[in-house]
Amino acid sequence: MKQIILFLILILSLASCSGGLENLGSISIKNVSSDTIILRETTIELQEGDVVELWNDMSIETKQKDKVHVFYGLEHYLEGKSRGGMKLDALKTNPTILESKESARGRLVWSFQGKMAHIDILESGKYTFKAAVFTSDKELILNRASLIFKRRNK
Numbered sequence: 001m002k003q004i005i006l007f008l009i010l011i012l013s014l015a016s017c018s019g020g021l022e023n024l025g026s027i028s029i030k031n032v033s034s035d036t037i038i039l040r041e042t043t044i045e046l047q048e049g050d051v052v053e054l055w056n057d058m059s060i061e062t063k064q065k066d067k068v069h070v071f072y073g074l075e076h077y078l079e080g081k082s083r084g085g086m087k088l089d090a091l092k093t094n095p096t097i098l099e100s101k102e103s104a105r106g107r108l109v110w111s112f113q114g115k116m117a118h119i120d121i122l123e124s125g126k127y128t129f130k131a132a133v134f135t136s137d138k139e140l141i142l143n144r145a146s147l148i149f150k151r152r153n154k
Contacts, residue, residue, distance in 0.1 A: 020152060020153045021053065021150040021151065021152060021153065022150060022151045022153060023148065023149075023150055024044045024046075024052065024149040024150060024151050025042045025044050025148075025149050026042065026057075026146045026147060026148040026149065027040045027041065027042050027129065027131045027146065027147045028040065028144075028145070028146045029131065029132065029133045029142070029145040029146070029147070030142070030145075031133075031142065032133050032134065032135050032140060032142050033073075033132040033133060033134050034134075034138075037073075037132050038132055039130045039131065039132050040130070040131055040132070041128055041129060041130040041131070042128070042129055042149070043126055043127065043128045043129075044126070044127050044129070044149060045125075045126055045127075046121045046124065046125065046126075046127050046151075047121065047124045048121060048122060048123055048124045049121065050120075050121040050151055050152075051118055051119070051120055051121070051151070051152040052118060052119045052121060052149055052150070052151055052152075053115055053117075053118045053149075053150045053151075053152060054074070054088060054115070054116045054117045054118060054119065054147060054148075054149065055093075055113060055114065055115050055116065055147075055148040055149075055150055056072070056088075056090050056093055056112075056113065056114055056115075056116050056145075056146070056147060056148070057113045057144065057145075057146040057148055058070070058090055058110075058111070058112060058113075058142075058144060058145050058146070059109070059110070059111040059142075059143035059144040059145075060109075060110050060111075060140055060141065060142055060143060061107050061108065061109050061110075061140070061141040061143065062107060062108050062110070062137050062139070062140045062141070063106060063107055063108075063137075063139055064137050064139075064140075065108045067136070067137075068091070068135065068136060068137045068140060069089075069091070069135060069136040069137075070089075070090040070091055070133065070134070070135045070136075070137075070140070071087050071088055071089050071090050071133070071134055071135075072087070072088040072090055072116075072131050072132070072133055072134075072145075072147055073085065073087060073131065073132045073133075073134060074086050074087075074088060074129060074130070074131045074147070075129070075130045075131075076119070076127055076128065076129050076130075077127065077128040077129075077130075078123060078125050078126070078127055079125050079126055080128070083127075086117070088116045088117055088147075089116065090116070090133070090145070092116070093112065093113075093114020093115055093116055094114065094115060095114060095115060096112050096113070096114035097112070097113050097114060098111070098112060098113045099111070099112040099113075099114075100112070109143075111143075111144070118152075129147075129149065131147050133145050
């Protein structure tokens, strides 16, 4: 009987935990920027003290299995004023989840999700995030790229 009660308490405590993250929005990018930068954007209301985690949901195809570089260029603005930018290595995530690597017709098909970085919010307001995807591999096929914004629950 004690084991059943402990099991129920464990299940209820896990069910009440949302993982500590709240999805705020995302930027879906369908094309790699090369000569022309292709920016996509989203606007999110944030509060001072928020910690916004930047997650990647990506699927690519490439012939270069070890030498490919893929990154997001990200700019962020508060109420229209620039708050800076950053370069995020899309292939280096910690943790990495739902990863799949398959070889087909001489190409690597790689899909995964993972956390790349975080931003500490120092001032409340409407933040606009603008992002583009860049790569060193001119033959890379971008099947899916989403930059996902998640707030750590306080």
